[in-house]
Amino acid sequence: MADYRSEIRDSEITALEDKVTRSSYHKYLKRLTLKKVRGFKDREISFDFPVTALIGPNGGGKTTILGAAGLIYASVPPRRFFAKSGKYDSSMKDWSVEYELIDRDVNKRLPISRVANFKQAKWNRTAVERQVLIFGVERTVPATERKDLTKAVGGSFVAASEVALTPAVAGHVAAILGKPIEGYNRLSVDTAGRITIFAGRTSGGDQYSEFHFGAGEASIIRIVSAIEEASDGTMILIEEIENGLHPVATRRVVEYLIDVAARKSCQVIFTTHSNDALAPLPARAIWAAYSGEVLQGKLDIAALRTITGQIDAKLAVFVEDSFAKLMVTSALRVLGDVEIDAIKIHAMGGAGPAIKVNEQHNIDPTSTFPSVCLLDGDQAELADDVKRVFLLPGSTLPESYVFSRVLDRIDVVAARLTAAMQLPLGRQEAVKNVVRQRALTNRDRHVIWEQIGEDLDFTAGFIVASAFLAVWGQEYPQEVQELVGKFVDLVPKR
Structure with a gap:
């Protein structure tokens, strides 16, 4: 996604x-x-x-x-x-x-x-x-602010030694920074080589020292040089x-x-x-x-801010992955009369992290708003109403469920699906054929949106997934109500 x-x-x-x-x-x-x-x-x-x-x-x-x-x-x-x-x-x-x-x-x-x-x-x-x-963070202090480089200031400075960056170092730095790193040297300010400064060369051949580098550029050269020598x-x-x-x-x-x-x-x-x-x-x-806790998993920074109360919200929803996040968002929009901006939905990179964060959030006495956890339908053994752990529709991956439900009515919804994918309505037959063909050939429903998008003029997978979810919500409103109904008392209304 x-x-x-x-x-x-x-x-x-x-x-x-x-x-x-x-x-x-x-x-x-x-x-x-x-x-x-x-x-x-x-x-x-x-x-x-x-x-x-x-x-x-x-x-x-x-x-x-x-x-x-x-x-x-x-x-x-x-x-x-x-x-x-x-x-x-x-x-x-x-x-x-x-x-x-x-x-x-x-x-x-x-x-x-x-x-x-x-x-x-x-x-x-x-x-x-x-x-x-x-x-440490001091690596990005600009050379002009480093007291240990005062000896390198002035027109008379000559380095105690000059060592060219190796081809390997130059290659790795160039790949990171997205610019050629040729003719760069590491200069020793003192005879012991403990204090160093870098010098580069412009595309026109003019030399310039670290006093004129960006802080990030100097930091990357320093990090890569040390690592390659380690x-x-x-x-x-x-x-x-x-x-x-x-x-x-x-x-x-x-x-x-x-x-x-x-x-x-x-x-x-x-x-x-x-x-x-x-x-x-x-x-x-x-x-x-x-807050004295540690948690393993692919939390993003926004999720962490929600957990720690740095983001004002009325409800937090923790799900397994980005498609589940998109599915819950779509369901809430279809339901209507929901204060969407007050609900923070976060993909946690798996069932374990989603369950653990939800549990910790709800038992934290400093939390100012509740949270729920929505797992994929194939995680039925982990559902727990008391701990506010619920399931998305179906008994398998949500991608599989949504795809199959739309496929069941593809002749009826083809026009809406085509429009939702931002394609000309004249492409309806092509859309139907692609969806039916991918139903037969796809082996991993996690990537089916990208595959359908590739078949339809390289439409982005996100747009395809959003289109399928929009049609699913319109065709099966009772399923949306059943999904949100599991925690509807916690959903902030407009």
Whole structure:
């Protein structure tokens, strides 16, 4: 249903998930349990995909989880994420994190357990060795505001050394930024090479330094350069990955990180406020942190704002996927006299996340409005009226149900279906033929709207799905009433 199509194939995603399941890594953090850290108590986060996104409101705990992930590795100083200010900071007392990780240098066959806790005013860790790269939000501070680059300012500056970007680095950066990266160098400001600045070249051949780069451009060059130089199996921690980047570049950098996970067996964890950063990832790669809770699944940022009360609403509806969301929206419109703008409907990427979020929302004493969960018809065993978990019509996928109901009356509804798909009415026969043919040849109802659209002058799948739902609602109003009737007392009326 989404317009975005990742360049990472589904088979690559599946292969990486399988690699985690089989524990086919030399070094890998499998899970951590926040026994007591800030607002978290006994909350477990599993890393079921080698690239993990952490989302949540400001102060929700994203950076806490990111820091906890790095804390068990000896190369990460605890103060990097969990600093203490003497007698003025007693909040860290008895903090504790438990870990399950793979480290073949320690145990060649089995995962190992480790602990980090804060007792007697200091961190105690059974830390292990692993290269860890950390890219904080300071990476996007413009060069003109970095005090460590004052030596590079002025007409007399000459770098201690110049190193050209490798073809591999230049290629990856160009793919992310969508522009050629040729003739770029990394300049060492100091003789030790600890302070660096980048310089590029315009298409006309003129040189320019990082003082004239965009913050996002410099950040991506720095991230990619460090990752390509890193050892296989490195852990990579990135704060607010979208900082300074265009939405398209944000998606591409996450795709690059998935490629790194495949090529170099690296593990990546990043925080974000951007839906674009989530687009290339499977549902199990995303964790939300909010109000002391953690939830795995493909929540989008709008859903999280609804859950945490940041969006004013009168009813929240959690469904499995984008088609179910469209179906509920269509049903509410057909019903009429409904305050649509006061109802927030969210696709959760599966039955599990939809049920869990709905349950947590309804038992949260701070919630100011109710919520319901609507599952696909094939999830009958999970329905629970008491917990406000209901079913969409039919006993199978909602796509299958809606398609079959419209197909049953295709001779009657062909004109309306054609018009709803924004096609000339003269195409009615073609529409009927395509629908009947796809009923025979389609093997996956999830993609049937895109297939019908391709057959009909490449009409967008979203338009086809909307058309079928509109006709279904018009032809079967009693089914719409039965669907909404399950929670009609909660539906805000105009």
